[in-house]
Amino acid sequence: MIVDFLKPPYYAVIFSTILTNNLENYAETAERMEALAKLQKGYLGIETARNEIGITISYWESLEAITAWKNNIEHTKVRNLGREKWYQKYQLRICKVEREYGFEKTS
């Protein structure tokens, strides 16, 4: 799902990934991490899409909220597992959302 209007300024973590062929436990772990992220203080939403590459964007109230999520113990273990097994390559970008616009077809 698309994350609807949020009120800037807030933060986005753009996580762009290429997976390996070893995807044992990947799908259920990704689902678990999304559920866990939603429980964190300052979480605002998540968007995800994948075909040749995967893009997951999580939205947060503040840099402090992103740091707290980064330091979550279960998340840290899973991140290490991700580098060992599932990710061929990734790039993670921390961004401040300054402006936004939305459109929805009414007809």
Place this chain on the structure above:
Amino acid sequence: MIVDFLKPPYYAVIFSTILTNNLENYAETAERMEALAKLQKGYLGIETARNEIGITISYWESLEAITAWKNNIEHTKVRNLGREKWYQKYQLRICKVEREYGFEKTS
């Protein structure tokens, strides 16, 4: 493809979309817009993925470069066509990339 390390600060435009069922000329127009974006001053890269939703992120040197691309005449026409035909819903976010980290498996 994933966009490799860029040097913050720079800008990202996150364009999250849900398509209609009327996708006449959509694929070739999207391809044309990507080719045209690459010719713009200040363009740094693009990442795109789609399954239930689409996420396209373009990276730019400055807000001025984003504004110039927004005002490009061909791009403006296509954007209007997109709202008429292809997009059920979208959200567009303009962000300043403040930090980034990368990983690539060596083995």
